[in-house]
Amino acid sequence: MTSTTTRIAAYATAATLALGAVAATPANAATVAAKGKDGVCAVKLAPAEKRFIESWFDESKAIGDYEQARDLIAAIEQVYPGVVAENEKALKGEKAEFGKLLPEGLVAKYADAQKTMKESEPTVHRTLEAIDTDSWRVDPDTKRMETPLTAKDGDVYKAWAETPSGKVAAKRMLIDDADATAAETCTKGMRANVKYPTAEADVNVPAIVGGVVAALLVIAGLFFALPHFGIKLPMLGM
Structure with a gap:
């Protein structure tokens, strides 16, 4: 597995964990x-x-x-x-x-x-x-x-x-x-x-919002990190 692929997988795993923490239930x-x-x-x-x-x-x-x-x-x-x-x-x-x-x-x-x-x-x-x-x-x-x-x-x-x-x-x-x-x-x-x-x-709204925000931040980090991996992003219209 290449270094780029490894880093993307790491970001994806972090996002999954952030979202999963919201739905986790105790025994x-x-x-x-x-x-x-x-x-x-x-x-x-x-x-x-x-x-x-x-x-x-x-x-x-x-x-x-x-x-x-x-x-x-x-x-x-x-x-x-x-x-x-x-x-x-x-x-x-x-x-x-x-x-x-x-x-x-x-x-x-x-x-x-x-x-x-x-x-x-x-x-x-x-x-x-x-x-x-x-x-x-x-x-x-x-x-x-x-x-x-x-x-x-x-x-x-x-x-x-x-x-x-x-x-x-x-x-x-x-x-x-x-x-x-x-x-x-x-x-x-x-x-x-x-x-x-x-x-x-x-329902703990602050905890849910916090979990979603954490996941979005991880995803955003992945998005802006892609150029560093040599992956070009399309220009987004304002």
Whole structure:
């Protein structure tokens, strides 16, 4: 290969690397360390996994007792609209017969949710608290968070899963499932990789622009360097 060809190839490679740096994506796999003396295992999360957990945590700040009760009531009333009239009877001091409309397991939940809404206020202010995804830990006692509804509740569960509370809970369940897998690995005293749910990174416009500019500069350098290689360029009209 001639010196001229080698230099052109070098410029082309640099341009490719500059553009490729924009599209590069990190690997998504959490590493569960071997069990420590305290029985706890450290979990090193991948960047995309950290983003998912941080996103869930930020969203959960808007879900308090009021919102959880509100969304549970909304889900039940969507599937069993007749309970609205029964609830109005209860508000008037009349006898409400929720049991004739709702499955046994939902009667108490509906009543408790109505009570909670009356006694609580909507969540207005969010805390600035952050979650430490750099120090994630699991141990044999790690358990899944309980939710007000489960898949056994059928259509009501599906309706609730579409509410703000349900969506936040669904994200938490994904994290809990991954934690449970990591905890199982921890119990065995093994070092292993466990997949946690991931979230895409926000578009970083400055980084993208910087990468494109870098590539254009490399290409421009190649363009103006061609005459030095004995390659004549056509005259460009202004």
